[in-house]
Amino acid sequence: MRFSSLYAPTLREVPAEAEVASHQLLLRAGFIRKAAGGIYTYLPLAWRVLNKIAQIVREEMDLKGGQEIAMPIVQPAEIWQESGRWSVYGDEMFRLKDRHDRPFCLGPTHEELVTTLVKGDVRSYRQLPLLLYQVQNKYRDEIRPRFGLMRGREFIMKDLYSFDRDEAGLDISYQKMYDAYSRIFERCGLVFRPVEADSGAIGGSGSHEFMVLAASGEAEVVYCSACDFAANTEKAELNPINVPDETALPIQNVATPNCPTIKDVCDYLKLPVEKSVKAVAYTSDKGLILAFVRGDHEVNEVKVINSTDAINIAMATESELLAAGTAPGYMGVLPGKKDVTIIVDTTVMNMHNFVCGADKQDVHCINVNPGRDFQPDIVTDIRMIQEADGCQRCGGNLAKARGIEVGQVFKLRTKYSEKLGAAFLDENGKEQLMVMGCYGIGVSRTMAAAIEQNNDENGIIWPKSIAPYQVAVVPVNAKNEEQFKLAEKVYEELIAQGIETVLDDRAERAGVKFKDADLIGYPLRVTIGPKTVEEGKLEVKARKTGEVVLLDAAAYMEQLKEILAKL
RNA sequence: CGGGGCGUGGCUCAGUUUGGUAGAGCACCUGCCUUGGGAGCAGGGGGUCGCAGGUUCAAAUCCUGCCGCUCCGACCA
Numbered sequence: 001m002r003f004s005s006l007y008a009p010t011l012r013e014v015p016a017e018a019e020v021a022s023h024q025l026l027l028r029a030g031f032i033r034k035a036a037g038g039i040y041t042y043l044p045l046a047w048r049v050l051n052k053i054a055q056i057v058r059e060e061m062d063l064k065g066g067q068e069i070a071m072p073i074v075q076p077a078e079i080w081q082e083s084g085r086w087s088v089y090g091d092e093m094f095r096l097k098d099r100h101d102r103p104f105c106l107g108p109t110h111e112e113l114v115t116t117l118v119k120g121d122v123r124s125y126r127q128l129p130l131l132l133y134q135v136q137n138k139y140r141d142e143i144r145p146r147f148g149l150m151r152g153r154e155f156i157m158k159d160l161y162s163f164d165r166d167e168a169g170l171d172i173s174y175q176k177m178y179d180a181y182s183r184i185f186e187r188c189g190l191v192f193r194p195v196e197a198d199s200g201a202i203g204g205s206g207s208h209e210f211m212v213l214a215a216s217g218e219a220e221v222v223y224c225s226a227c228d229f230a231a232n233t234e235k236a237e238l239n240p241i242n243v244p245d246e247t248a249l250p251i252q253n254v255a256t257p258n259c260p261t262i263k264d265v266c267d268y269l270k271l272p273v274e275k276s277v278k279a280v281a282y283t284s285d286k287g288l289i290l291a292f293v294r295g296d297h298e299v300n301e302v303k304v305i306n307s308t309d310a311i312n313i314a315m316a317t318e319s320e321l322l323a324a325g326t327a328p329g330y331m332g333v334l335p336g337k338k339d340v341t342i343i344v345d346t347t348v349m350n351m352h353n354f355v356c357g358a359d360k361q362d363v364h365c366i367n368v369n370p371g372r373d374f375q376p377d378i379v380t381d382i383r384m385i386q387e388a389d390g391c392q393r394c395g396g397n398l399a400k401a402r403g404i405e406v407g408q409v410f411k412l413r414t415k416y417s418e419k420l421g422a423a424f425l426d427e428n429g430k431e432q433l434m435v436m437g438c439y440g441i442g443v444s445r446t447m448a449a450a451i452e453q454n455n456d457e458n459g460i461i462w463p464k465s466i467a468p469y470q471v472a473v474v475p476v477n478a479k480n481e482e483q484f485k486l487a488e489k490v491y492e493e494l495i496a497q498g499i500e501t502v503l504d505d506r507a508e509r510a511g512v513k514f515k516d517a518d519l520i521g522y523p524l525r526v527t528i529g530p531k532t533v534e535e536g537k538l539e540v541k542a543r544k545t546g547e548v549v550l551l552d553a554a555a556y557m558e559q560l561k562e563i564l565a566k567l
Numbered sequence: 568c569g570g571g572g573c574g575u576g577g578c579u580c581a582g583u584u585u586g587g588u589a590g591a592g593c594a595c596c597u598g599c600c601u602u603g604g605g606a607g608c609a610g611g612g613g614g615u616c617g618c619a620g621g622u623u624c625a626a627a628u629c630c631u632g633c634c635g636c637u638c639c640g641a642c643c644a
Binding site for chain 2: 011012014017019037143146260281291293298299314321357474476477508510512513514515527529530531539
């Protein structure tokens, strides 16, 4: 491709809307343009990168027996109503109506559609396992789209669905995908880590997220320094902390003036924080929810949501708390409140003689004991893991890192086959539900994550496997016939060898072309200018290391290929 | 949802406080000159000042409403 005709409008200045590196660089280097909030046009360079990532994904999916299909983006409401998710999905779903007023949505995911598809065609265990996938746009009307392609409302996703005859089959499919995902992100040149994820409302074990490690990541992960445990902090399961038995003392109210925080109370009463219980109040479509954890712990909102039937939850307001019969800053576990769901962390149930709010301004209760003094509506693990908790598996030390979630694998089991009636006959002629899994990769997010992990002050540094072009050939002075002729010759020769190359044939000054080459991030740049042309040399510069090598202009190809191969 | 900031040519922004002929740099077009890290000179094209009302002789500027973008918070009582 000749740069003069390439649609890659580079910008000298950073568009004001972009905050993170990948967003800024994708805009500046002429890869994307915004069409609406969280919705982007992919320009030729971006489209090449996306296709390369998708190609790697396809190869690895096909190796594991995946078959590519293409399902519609527009989906009828009925199947979502059947699975129950039409109402569950909430505002995140883009909904529309046809001319007959029939409801549809833009697919945020395809479990319903693919299950409906397969149940119509698969009758026998002989047709299983079945692995179907597609690569297409997905639509999610995010509360707050941000960071360019990292959290868009329209994005490209690879989604594969596995159908097996039983748990054992699912385990095999799951492992295949886990392995394939590891290979995919390796081939994309990314530093990543698979982490355990809670399978949420679906229950049971069986979900991993693939995190590209980057400071700008939205997710926080913890990992063990001793074993291979790694988990999303939002999802890491925690064992309750055991404490020695104690004789239950009589419960009593104590005045605690001006002690709205746990620290105030414990300082005032001279109690260790481990002897206190604090609350976070949420308001939801199911009413007010009070979530209690030990004073030095943190509430994990995701776990709270998973432990209830609530769909949308938000922090409760002061007036809501007062109306329910409690007091902001002084909320307690004791009964006597109106229309409140009380959720208590498992560790709290092991505590004795603790202090918590008395539901009255400036009053706390001391010597509160579970069972004797209160019975929560729900007892479950709702706290956020901390480094101090240590590895929940081996007791080793935990460390934290930030990550970008680029993929997730998930055991669905029979959640959808049951709701949508996807069954087959086994060899005994007995009807069985298909056992399903789903496996997603954010293709457009992977592109952004690759940039987050590979950039410097001059621009993008593409991993070779997903670079839009491998080499840029830059004649320093396009009007110098000798230089330009040589550049064209080298360009033609590289193309003939199947090496993706851009010839920067613009009548720009050298500096402009160098800046653009760095910004766009070609792994290699071949410079042809007066310094080298007279000596019959080509200058080859690696974007990543800045290393420069001079090659014989008459016989450079083998060496150049070697340099490329080593990148 | 709440709170802050912003909306002026393709991009970055000035001008708004104190109403009075729409500006700069970059980008773009033409010519000259220059050619190893975003050159220089000369000439030129391009803007319903987010939208809709209102006030005024006069509105980018003041008032009201709406829309869009963006950041922060969803923070533990």
